[in-house]
Amino acid sequence: MAETEIRDRHRLVVVGGGFGGLQCVKSLRGAGLDITLIDRRNHHLFQPLLYQAATTILSPAEIAWPLRQMLRGREDVTTLMAEVSDVDVTVREIVLTDGARLGYDSLVLATGARHSYFGNDTWADHAPGLKTLEDATRIRRMILTAFERAERLPEGEARRAALTFAVIGAGPTGAELVGIIAELAHRILPRDFRRIDTRDARVMLIEAGDRVLSAFPDTLSDYAAGALAAQGVELRTGMAVTAIDETGITIGAERIACDTVLWAAGVQASRAGGWLGAEVDRAGRVHVAPDLSVPGHPEVFVIGDTAAVSDAAGTPVPGIAPAAKQMGAHVAKILQARLRGNDAPDPFRYAHAGSLATLGRSAAIADFGRLHLRGALAWWVWGIAHIFFLIGNRSRISVALSWLWSYAIRKNAARLITRPDR
């Protein structure tokens, strides 16, 4: 391809290689754009299974893939591992943390969300959330090290604190984490220890709202509460945590000594709204136009967890992978239409396929609108769906193998404790 041709191509910069950004790039295959995909990580992460990497079932390499390897066949895409610090919409350039600038004709911001501790920032030190592979490795280390410490401690308060696990927030991530921690304590680890009985562990799920998995219909939510309780999870609904420090948590007037506290209660959008100077909601999400562009800047789009979008009925679009992918595909469609000279506005319409959540071993709930599933059947639907959505046959075989080992042979494959450098 001649130099002039390359320069003439429409320059699209996509920031963020999550579900939204990656789908946008994929949908533009063959569209003839000059695409640059920027992510501060070198990998796309399959976040729906991240909790399994945090809880000894899967390894990081089974749920994350290098972006540049995924896009190696796409000569129209340049992948850069870099961190964006600002966007200069007037001159149409993004600014990287090292000061470098990159011009664009169109820009897609798909920078996701991070944890929110509702202003209690010190809680982050004691109660990690789960967004990255490093978070998963840290949480795995915390859980396994707590059992190791308990094995070395004499009977007493310190040992009880080591064997107390509190998960804050009973959305899908919290319910999924707590289900596997209970399974570890009650079914997988007991035979490995000599001085402690890991079945003595106290595994708590704490939720400020009045029920678990409140995005699901009441009947499924009730089933989930029962399934978790049957696995030995202690549920505390309608109770907000008021303090978290290195020795434990406070719920209302009650103090609970516990070494392991995990945060699954709140998320906050990325800083993209600030870069744009755009109007954002309380969670920092950008109020986008119906076509997902930023008001006043039709060449800039915000998608995924950083965008505040509602469906036709006015219900907010949930922060889940299928929604982000639909938004990425929608923006790709708009960009292709514009290249053909069609600037007519095309509003995004979200199609909700269903919601799924697992609850430890062989239990799950699924809400497909009129069809509700629960129990083992929902668990199989969930497992097959997730194997299908994994990227690459290597990952599919490997995850299937890991699940087989975990669920049939009860030997979780990913129980390594690794420590941070230095």
Added chain:
Amino acid sequence: MAETEIRDRHRLVVVGGGFGGLQCVKSLRGAGLDITLIDRRNHHLFQPLLYQAATTILSPAEIAWPLRQMLRGREDVTTLMAEVSDVDVTVREIVLTDGARLGYDSLVLATGARHSYFGNDTWADHAPGLKTLEDATRIRRMILTAFERAERLPEGEARRAALTFAVIGAGPTGAELVGIIAELAHRILPRDFRRIDTRDARVMLIEAGDRVLSAFPDTLSDYAAGALAAQGVELRTGMAVTAIDETGITIGAERIACDTVLWAAGVQASRAGGWLGAEVDRAGRVHVAPDLSVPGHPEVFVIGDTAAVSDAAGTPVPGIAPAAKQMGAHVAKILQARLRGNDAPDPFRYAHAGSLATLGRSAAIADFGRLHLRGALAWWVWGIAHIFFLIGNRSRISVALSWLWSYAIRKNAARLITRPDR
């Protein structure tokens, strides 16, 4: 079993869950001892494949297994994750870093070796060695990040430094590391990058001695040098490194700017000799009696990389996994004989099965005494042997799958860059 019986059992403490310590514990199955295995890690590491975890082929979980899971069926073994800080041989107690003490009737120290920078301790910051999973993750991050940085840099010195890789020390680890780095640069990564040609990378192997893999016979060593050169590795033998800092290395009068320097040149025994106040050699290895016990302390044994042992011909026993395993089994045999009342000295005799080293894709050398193998056949022997020695079918299937992907499909599975916490 009654309380009195438990108290009466001979208390064996094994420090270190590497090849030597673990083999000692395994060989004592059914011997009726009260065994405590202590390691500061929660896992046994298959070090012969660690370089593959450092170079994107394997994942940590494929080459390491939790010690307590491996020993879950052994009711006579208590596993503790703890760090030993001293041994009090007069009262027969080991001291942990948290101050706790643990009494023993017999003690086996199998605490291995760490890197030695020959007194240049600042080199450690710039040139990591490869002993732990964290080292492997760090080296993988360094290698992949260098290519990522090069893709963002303009042509010039900084980009050339990012694309220069130096491995110091041409023993098996150095040769194996450099072979895969060359393969990454020349065969696996080129199609993934748009702005750089990864084949421009300079991959150097620097050795102070006069040939690579000097523990092998001359003919195999010469073959290895040729095989590495054919893969694009630049060999520098007979040249000692005189400086390593953050901008590069100095070899004699030559300064080479390079971002990635890996250390495979020297090892130093663990501190066990100091705990015992025993006589040690220059590398810190304890001069043990012919039966591997510590002179003056027949109840204390030192095995593996921390022991200085020679074979019948006076040749030093090499620091490799089979040697450590043989020592572990030997000590187990002595302990069982003593329990039967037989205190006759039983000298350790090392049986060398052979030496193997790989040199990147489809090339390896093997020295089985009279039989020398090289090339593809040696590579297959090496691969099958290593699959066989891996622990657990999950690992065997998974490693076979990873190798299939790497060697046949040329998509290395473990190319994630993960960062340390905070």
